[in-house]
Amino acid sequence: MHKFALWAVAAVVSVSAPVLADQPTAELQALDDALPGTLINDPTRLDWQIFGADQTSKPVKGENIPGGKAATQITIAKAGATLFEAGANAPITAGIKSGTDVVVAFYARTVSAETSDGRGRIGVRFNQNVPPYSGFGDTTILIEKDWKLYQVAAKANISIPRGQAAVGFQLSGAKQVIEIGQTIVASGTTSLTTKSGKTEQSATTDILPQLQGKGKLISNPADKDWAVYGPGATHQTVPSPNIPGTGGTALLVRTAAAAANAFEIGAIVPITDSIAEGDVILIGILARTAPGGSPDGTSKLGIRVQANDPPYPGFGENVLTLGPTWRLLQVKTQAKTAIDAGKGVLALYFGAAAQAIEVGQVFVINTSKLTPSSNQ
Known part of the structure; x- marks a missing residue:
């Protein structure tokens, strides 16, 4: 059934x-x-x-x-x-x-x-x-x-x-x-059921329905072993039950105070494939302000696609405003530089304020590289 x-x-x-x-x-x-x-x-x-x-x-x-x-x-x-x-x-x-x-x-x-x-x-x-x-x-x-x-x-x-x-x-x-x-x-859809008959979203590997068919996934949502760095911050894995796309866990990052630059406190999400100059990249991030994370329930999460070696060339700088409710935020950006396979990352920046943010799942999709299923 x-x-x-x-x-x-x-x-x-x-x-x-x-x-x-x-x-x-x-x-x-x-x-x-x-x-x-x-x-x-x-x-x-x-x-x-x-x-x-x-x-x-x-x-x-x-x-x-x-x-x-x-x-x-x-x-x-x-x-x-x-x-x-x-x-x-x-x-x-x-x-x-x-x-x-x-x-x-x-x-x-x-x-x-x-x-x-x-x-x-x-x-x-x-x-x-x-x-x-x-x-x-x-x-x-x-x-x-x-x-x-x-x-x-x-x-x-x-x-x-x-x-x-x-x-x-x-x-x-x-x-x-x-x-x-x-x-x-x-x-806007003809079905609310899965073809496979699964009873819940796959813990770590499925693309959320609103991202399906948009291009080739070039990150690994199953891998949450991200490098977290920066002074004056703590991080831990916390449960996120019943929120599809988190895999049942989220990364919680708390900053005690704003850093001089938001990028001084961050996490690094590996990108698995190469990116050519001119490719259109879609970033989907499931995140929220953690309970008690700020007085008004909002927080700021910076993002950037970049090479993970000096001088860290990149593109797609953006600041996402999060609320207390889990949301899938989507951002499109065009590559201004080519990045070799295994050399790219999506950098997440937490240092904009004293705040607490939970990140459940991250999807990096190259919309310029459609997979066969993307054309269906």
């Missing part, structure tokens, strides 16, 4: 959580960063609009409920003349433009169903939750007795303004008791 590669980063589902704000929580931001496409709902919510005269509903919780350990149980007293007479609407937090790929994945199970095969029926539809209730992607799914992950993808043939979009779960296809659990909706 396919499962979400990224499911564990979502928070435990609440039936009364607030609406997703413009500034998401750390858990939701981590999920958004890790998902293919863009997250357009709040998976921690189950306080959906339940509708229909012949239904009752209640929240249920349990350790055996996958995703968020909570679900909504909906009882349909009798089959309707149409599938959509009773059901639930899970709100979408963004607008949808015509032509956009949209996908929903959700956990569900049938408690009981008066059907020939004992399986429940759920109609899934992306719809405008105001008159005339236009929608797309209508799909009917047979729901098994055991918890299982279901997925529906569709291309929008209408535009729906922000605040009016929802995923409709239509339940009047049978007299039944259905439980629907954690639900994730994303745009």
